[in-house]
Amino acid sequence: MNLKLLIWRQANRTAPGKMVEYRADDVSPDMSFLEMLDVVNESLIARGEDPIAFDSDCREGICGMCSLVVNGIPHGPQRATTVCQLHMRHFTDGETITVEPWRAAPFPIQKDLIVDRSAFDRVIAAGGYISINAGGAPEANSILVPKDVSERAMDSAACIACGACVAACKNASAALFVGAKISHLALLPQGDAERVRRAGAMVRQMDAEGFGNCSNEGECEAVCPKEIPIRDIARMRREYLRAMWSGRRLKA
DSSP: OOEEEEEEEOSSSSSOOEEEEEEEOSOOTTSBHHHHHHHHHHHHHHTTOOOOOOOOSOSSSSSOOOOEEETTEETOSSTTOOGGGOBGGGSOTTOEEEEEEOOOTTSOEEETTEEOOHHHHHHHHTTOSOOOOOOSOOOGGGSOOOHHHHHHHHHHHTOOOOOHHHHHOTTOBOHHHHHHHHHHHHTSGGGGGGHHHHHHHHHHHHHHTTOBOOOOOOHHHHHOTTOOOTHHHHHHHHHHHHHHHHHHHHHO
């Protein structure tokens, strides 16, 4: 396969960026998208040019670092797939492919295709954890959890915090990410003790980071590589209302 690539290049956070054209020739259909970029970078280095900067780590669809918008779609055209799992056989010979970073104010571009997603880390630090000192790990059957509840919790816990939901949303909303992190702990008994404080703190931090409001477009669910359900946003709102109501009762 021979391809034309239009790739966003930006030297640093403050420098102006632009789309630059590259050629990718003799690309194997069995290559992953990131392997194809590796080959392009090898040719750039051989010519003494600056390689294209992009994030990757596990290359197994687990870490969420491969945050690229391919042909206008976060993570590319293949549903429920991260860019590192996207193979070149999903493109056609001679095709022009555009590659851009996430576009959201809370995710400033660091260089080329790399964005700073530390805003997600700060949202998690605000309350996305269980801090109750419960001693050692209890025996698995000592806390019974209905199967349907545990499965819904695990569906939400599958979120890899890649940020595709933010990149796809016209408002740059992080509601699906925050909803998933609140939901998987709120559904389990281990997270119940801190659910009120958790929901209030995480939603407030999400707003403080500059993420937009959810307007129920559903694009977040459509591009999520782990297919996190949009119902988690509804649960986040219920948990936040519970937190606000509990706070008013304590003040009364």
